[in-house]
Amino acid sequence: MVTQMTSEFDAYASDYRERIERIVGFSGRSHQFFVETKVNHLLETLTSLGAVPKQMRMLDLGCGTGETDSLLVPHVGELHGLDISAASIAIAGQRPENASVRYATYPGGQLPYENDTFDAVFAITVLHHVPRGDWTRFFQEMTRVIKPGGFVILYEHNPFNPLTRWVVSRCEFDREAVLLSARTAQGLYRTAGLRIEQVAHLLLFPWQGAWLRRVERALQNLPLGAQYTVIGRKPAVGHEPRTTSAPTVAEFSELLNAKSFDS
Ligand SMILES: C[S@@+](CC[C@H](N)C(=O)[O-])C[C@H]1O[C@@H](n2cnc3c(N)ncnc32)[C@H](O)[C@@H]1O
Numbered sequence: 001m002v003t004q005m006t007s008e009f010d011a012y013a014s015d016y017r018e019r020i021e022r023i024v025g026f027s028g029r030s031h032q033f034f035v036e037t038k039v040n041h042l043l044e045t046l047t048s049l050g051a052v053p054k055q056m057r058m059l060d061l062g063c064g065t066g067e068t069d070s071l072l073v074p075h076v077g078e079l080h081g082l083d084i085s086a087a088s089i090a091i092a093g094q095r096p097e098n099a100s101v102r103y104a105t106y107p108g109g110q111l112p113y114e115n116d117t118f119d120a121v122f123a124i125t126v127l128h129h130v131p132r133g134d135w136t137r138f139f140q141e142m143t144r145v146i147k148p149g150g151f152v153i154l155y156e157h158n159p160f161n162p163l164t165r166w167v168v169s170r171c172e173f174d175r176e177a178v179l180l181s182a183r184t185a186q187g188l189y190r191t192a193g194l195r196i197e198q199v200a201h202l203l204l205f206p207w208q209g210a211w212l213r214r215v216e217r218a219l220q221n222l223p224l225g226a227q228y229t230v231i232g233r234k235p236a237v238g239h240e241p242r243t244t245s246a247p248t249v250a251e252f253s254e255l256l257n258a259k260s261f262d263s
Pocket residue numbers: 005007009061062063064065066067068082083084085088108109123124125126129130
């Protein structure tokens with residue numbers, strides 16, 4: 001059974017960016033820096049895996065106020081945005097840069113799209129807001145709506161990074177957040193029948209620069225960065241989503257023990 005979602009983000013939609021700016025301000029970087037870093041990473045990773053973003057139909061699942069979409073629109077073929085927060089979606093749709101994005105709301109649970117609709121679905125810092133009991137279903141739904149060969153991409157907070165935990169503990173809308181490690185996320189990918197293509201930790205340094213990016217890439221397998229990404233792919237043929245989940249013992253134990261960092 002899927003828990004009915006509440007739209008707690010409705011209350012934060014009008015000043016979402018300002019609230020985040022206040023929290024990440026200590027790093028000396030703006031919220032825009034973190035959004036840009038992930039957009040660049042997403043486009044570079046897809047390209048490195050042989051995809052052509054300009055030809056892709058993508059879904060930004062949990063798109064919030066559409067900050068990512070504003071940067072992504074010029075680089076992708078078709079972009080859809082979906083969220084449980086109607087107030088956030090209203091703001092996302094009002095941004096002139098997002099005029100071509102097809103926005104929708106839903107109550108959580110089944111995604112309002114046909115099977116095999118998208119070339120890629122990405123969820124950026126969304127899963128830790130989804131009740132833990134719904135994670136498996138969330139992944140099954142993402143897998144259902146991507147085409148065979150399509151991508152499921154997750155960006156999440158790294159619970160092993162002390163600064164990330166500090167930020168989360170001070171963030172009003174992270175009060176109910178349940179952070180999950182990259183290992184737990186990979187278990188969810190496998191349970192959904194997705195093939196994992198890449199796991200990387202990023203945002204180790206809050207600065208831009210080609211050589212820093214090279215250092216980050218060299219260290220991406222270590223759980224050091226503020227966030228991580230997991231990129232999985234739906235097998236091109238003979239896809240049979242596993243309905244009986246079989247996480248490893250370590251993954252199962254972590255799912256049970258995942259900590260909620262209440263402030
Ligand atoms: C921290 S915000 C991130 C917004 C956006 N992805 C970004 O990076 O700016 C989390 C978003 O996830 C949304 N959300 C939470 N549960 C969801 C669900 N089950 N399906 C879709 N969106 C969800 C919230 O409404 C909120 O807009």
